[in-house]
Amino acid sequence: NAGVTQTPKFRVLKTGQSMTLLCAQDMNHEYMYWYRQDPGMGLRLIHYSVGEGTTAKGEVPDGYNVSRLKKQNFLLGLESAAPSQTSVYFCASSYDPTSGLELVQFFGPGTRLTVL
Amino acid sequence: KNEVEQSPQNLTAQEGEFITINCSYSVGISALHWLQQHPGGGIVSLFMLSSGKKKHGRLIATINIQEKHSSLHITASHPRDSAVYICAVRNFGNEKLTFGTGTRLTIIP
Numbered sequence: 001n002a003g004v005t006q007t008p009k010f011r012v013l014k015t016g017q018s019m020t021l022l023c024a025q026d027m028n029h030e031y032m033y034w035y036r037q038d039p040g041m042g043l044r045l046i047h048y049s050v051g052e053g054t055t056a057k058g059e060v061p062d063g064y065n066v067s068r069l070k071k072q073n074f075l076l077g078l079e080s081a082a083p084s085q086t087s088v089y090f091c092a093s094s095y096d097p098t099s100g101l102e103l104v105q106f107f108g109p110g111t112r113l114t115v116l
Numbered sequence: 117k118n119e120v121e122q123s124p125q126n127l128t129a130q131e132g133e134f135i136t137i138n139c140s141y142s143v144g145i146s147a148l149h150w151l152q153q154h155p156g157g158g159i160v161s162l163f164m165l166s167s168g169k170k171k172h173g174r175l176i177a178t179i180n181i182q183e184k185h186s187s188l189h190i191t192a193s194h195p196r197d198s199a200v201y202i203c204a205v206r207n208f209g210n211e212k213l214t215f216g217t218g219t220r221l222t223i224i225p
Contacts, residue, residue, distance in 0.1 A: 031211055033212075040217065041217060042204075042217045042218065043202070043204075043215040044215075045212055045213075048211070048212060050211060088157065103211065104149070104161050105149075105161060105213065106161070107151075107159040107160070107161075109157065109158055110159075
């Protein structure tokens with residue numbers, strides 16, 4: 001049981017390049033989230049998904065796109081990277097809400113992205 | 117939007133001291149989470165509570181719904197407790213969390 005995994009762990013991009021970050025979870029969670037973490041700021045939600053085939057915008061969605069084609073995977077894309085997207089990106093997933101339980105989030109290890 | 121504030125931002129203490137980290141929020145919530153982020157960057161959930169108090173080992177979390185305030189206590193602190201502690205809240209009917217900026221705790225041997 002790997003929990004939540006993210007690939008890659010590190011990446012350096014040049015301005016204008018594109019890339020995709022992959023998040024995978026093996027806990028059969030319905031909800032998945034992408035956050036970015038910047039110095040001096042709390043985790044900020046980029047996009048999230050409440051189920052396979054659904055996505056929604058979070059607090060800071062501009063410059064990012066996401067897809068949830070399979071329940072276990074949540075992809076975050078940067079079409080044209082900018083230096084302002086230099087950050088640490090965390091993926092998280094949480095329980096099936098139909099259980100009636102509060103949604104504890106399980107986090108991946110993070111991806112450190114630098115855009116030059 | 118719920119505003120989440122943590123205090124202090126940084127805390128340095130000697131091993132063995134009793135530690136208190138505070139979290140306040142502006143709008144009524146369905147639940148509050150405490151998370152720990154280790155120096156290596158990994159984030160783990162410590163507690164999730166909507167009322168009262170929870171205890172796990174040397175860690176205790178309390179919440180006062182009327183005052184919109186929560187505290188995380190660490191008894192007999194140890195250098196391995198050094199980490200960033202993050203408070204997050206969930207509003208009613210919302211599947212998203214709003215995070216505080218964290219409290220950086222350093223325990224000196």
